[in-house]
Amino acid sequence: MAGFWKRFRNDNLAMGVSLFLLMVITLAILAPLLAPYDPTAQNIIDKFQGPSLTHWFGTDQLGRDVFSRILFGGRVTILVSVLTMVVTIVIGTVLGVMAGYFRGTVDDVIMRICDIMLSFPSEVLILAIVGILGTGITNIVLATVIAKWAWYVRMIRSIVIQFMDSNYIRFAKVAGCSTGHIVRKHLLVGAIGEIAVLATLDTAAIILNISALSFLGLGVQPPTAEWGMMLNEAKNVMTTNPGQMLAPGMAIFLVVAAFNFLGDSIQEALNPKINRGFKTKRYSLLDSLFGRKKVVTE
Amino acid sequence: MANLLEIKDLEKSYLKVGVNFGGSRVKILNGVNLTIEAGSCVGLIGESGSGKSTLARLIMGLEKPDKGSILFEGIPAKQWIKNNKGKMSVVFQDYTASVNPRYTVVEAIAEPIYASGAVTDLDQRIDRLLVKVGLEHEIKNRYPHELSGGQLQRVCIARAIATNPRFIVLDEAISSLDVSVQSQILKLLHRLRIEMNITYLFVAHDLQAVSHLCNKILFLYQGQIVEELQSGELAMAKNKYARDLLASVIPFEV
Numbered sequence: 169m170a171g172f173w174k175r176f177r178n179d180n181l182a183m184g185v186s187l188f189l190l191m192v193i194t195l196a197i198l199a200p201l202l203a204p205y206d207p208t209a210q211n212i213i214d215k216f217q218g219p220s221l222t223h224w225f226g227t228d229q230l231g232r233d234v235f236s237r238i239l240f241g242g243r244v245t246i247l248v249s250v251l252t253m254v255v256t257i258v259i260g261t262v263l264g265v266m267a268g269y270f271r272g273t274v275d276d277v278i279m280r281i282c283d284i285m286l287s288f289p290s291e292v293l294i295l296a297i298v299g300i301l302g303t304g305i306t307n308i309v310l311a312t313v314i315a316k317w318a319w320y321v322r323m324i325r326s327i328v329i330q331f332m333d334s335n336y337i338r339f340a341k342v343a344g345c346s347t348g349h350i351v352r353k354h355l356l357v358g359a360i361g362e363i364a365v366l367a368t369l370d371t372a373a374i375i376l377n378i379s380a381l382s383f384l385g386l387g388v389q390p391p392t393a394e395w396g397m398m399l400n401e402a403k404n405v406m407t408t409n410p411g412q413m414l415a416p417g418m419a420i421f422l423v424v425a426a427f428n429f430l431g432d433s434i435q436e437a438l439n440p441k442i443n444r445g446f447k448t449k450r451y452s453l454l455d456s457l458f459g460r461k462k463v464v465t466e
Numbered sequence: 467m468a469n470l471l472e473i474k475d476l477e478k479s480y481l482k483v484g485v486n487f488g489g490s491r492v493k494i495l496n497g498v499n500l501t502i503e504a505g506s507c508v509g510l511i512g513e514s515g516s517g518k519s520t521l522a523r524l525i526m527g528l529e530k531p532d533k534g535s536i537l538f539e540g541i542p543a544k545q546w547i548k549n550n551k552g553k554m555s556v557v558f559q560d561y562t563a564s565v566n567p568r569y570t571v572v573e574a575i576a577e578p579i580y581a582s583g584a585v586t587d588l589d590q591r592i593d594r595l596l597v598k599v600g601l602e603h604e605i606k607n608r609y610p611h612e613l614s615g616g617q618l619q620r621v622c623i624a625r626a627i628a629t630n631p632r633f634i635v636l637d638e639a640i641s642s643l644d645v646s647v648q649s650q651i652l653k654l655l656h657r658l659r660i661e662m663n664i665t666y667l668f669v670a671h672d673l674q675a676v677s678h679l680c681n682k683i684l685f686l687y688q689g690q691i692v693e694e695l696q697s698g699e700l701a702m703a704k705n706k707y708a709r710d711l712l713a714s715v716i717p718f719e720v
């Protein structure tokens with residue numbers, strides 16, 4: 169682990185991205201203290217103002233302060249996404265470790281259920297669930313968790329199976345170590361890095377997902393600020409005031425990109441071998457932005 | 467002498483990988499019979515892929531056999547292992563993957579001691595074990611990648627004998643060390659066996675190492691034990707496979 173932190177600290181991009189995310193999350197949490205205006209207070213007379221000292225990011229079609237809305241919107245978008253990610257990862261880890269550790273019948277049952285869940289395309293499944301449960305932030309979180317957990321069980325199970333094949337776990341079993349000890353000391357400690365990579369890359373995907381659902385009007389309901397929904401409202405005035413899309417669009421873009429970069433950096437710091445050839449020249453900025461898996465070539 | 471371990475008609479097959487969905491199984495072990503006497507050292511020889519490690523894993527209770535029985539002192543293996551925590555242990559060939567890379571030497575050796583329950587004066591116990599396997603104290607807080615192959619294999623041996631086991635499986639425990647270190651480790655293993663009265667199952671694919679250390683040598687070929695020889699009577703092999711193997715190592719007139 170010591171080597172991990174050292175490599176992580178020496179990676180400028182990783183540190184920059186971590187600082188950026190830390191700042192964004194702090195701003196989101198402290199939004200009520202920092203926001204200069206009430207994010208829902210309307211002032212029709214001042215609508216569509218450009219950036220100025222009084223309104224840093226200008227005002228929207230109802231004269232609300234965009235900067236305050238971005239702060240409060242980040243609160244919803246980021247915190248909801250992180251919450252969704254934590255729930256999915258916990259379910260994925262518990263079931264994945266069970267399947268990978270015990271194998272046999274337990275594994276078969278869990279994996280067959282996962283197969284069923286994975287046979288639905290996840291976007292369609294989310295829309296269907298929101299359709300049944302109704303719109304709203306709780307429901308899209310629920311729908312996202314239901315649509316995604318099976319995939320995480322799969323991933324984490326395959327990570328666990330790799331570890332189960334190692335001789336130190338065989339030794340621990342022969343020595344009579346308890347299941348709890350083996351899971352805690354060998355499996356979780358070993359897999360935590362790879363799970364962290366999954367989690368960060370996934371947060372990016374979930375932010376996009378939740379913004380997209382809000383953009384479609386299925387998630388957060390007005391007048392609550394949320395980035396996807398701000399983008400939706402900006403879309404209505406796109407022809408007359410295209411500048412309205414800039415703030416929420418950039419916010420989503422930057423945070424999603426930052427999470428993807430962070431995921432990649434953690435992966436590189438964990439497995440320095442993957443990146444030997446790329447240290448000076450990042451493989452592809454675009455691949456990283458869109459969370460595409462890189463192909464390892466030596 | 468009483469038998470510590472008795473194996474009857476053991477069978478094990480694995481699903482063949484990559485052959486469409488036919489689900490054809492390959493039989494790795496096909497009716498293995500063997501006995502290991504308490505206090506003895508039994509060598510198990512066979513070519514690569516003959517199923518030696520598979521047999522070892524079955525004996526240690528890490529996998530279930532398809533058929534047949536494994537009895538320790540008349541009790542089914544699983545039960546015996548449960549009742550006798552820490553009385554069976556193992557040393558693997560691939561020492562680099564045998565110790566959790568996040569464990570220090572001390573943590574690695576302490577693990578089986580904790581697992582067997584009795585934790586009194588842990589520090590002194592670990593010190594004594596290090597002396598026993600010929601390691602210096604200064605390596606105590608090092609991680610596996612900071613040790614040489616020979617040192618790491620000694621750590622594995624220290625860990626294996628930490629709970630005063632009665633039975634140790636050595637799965638090619640010396641095969642991946644270089645020759646001079648091999649003979650040191652062999653001597654160490656021999657000394658420990660005498661001092662602590664441990665029964666060994668010594669798995670190997672080359673005969674030379676085994677013939678020095680073991681009382682009895684078993685030849686595994688095509689899923690069965692085809693020949694069983696006392697170490698003094700190697701020239702008396704009747705089975706063709708065993709004779710070929712012997713002839714390739716020892717220049718007998720066979």
Ligand SMILES: Nc1ncnc2c1ncn2[C@@H]1O[C@H](COP(=O)(O)OP(=O)(O)OP(=O)(O)O)[C@@H](O)[C@H]1O
Nearest residue numbers: 480481494512513514515516517518519520521671
């Ligand atoms: N879990 C498994 N699933 C499928 N096949 C396996 C499995 N474990 C072992 N085998 C197969 O069983 C055969 C015997 O393997 P095993 O490791 O027991 O051989 P070995 O005698 O120990 O060889 P070596 O001297 O190389 O260590 C091999 O053909 C191997 O491919």
Ligand SMILES: [Mg+2]
Nearest residue numbers: 518519520638
């Ligand atoms: Mg083997």
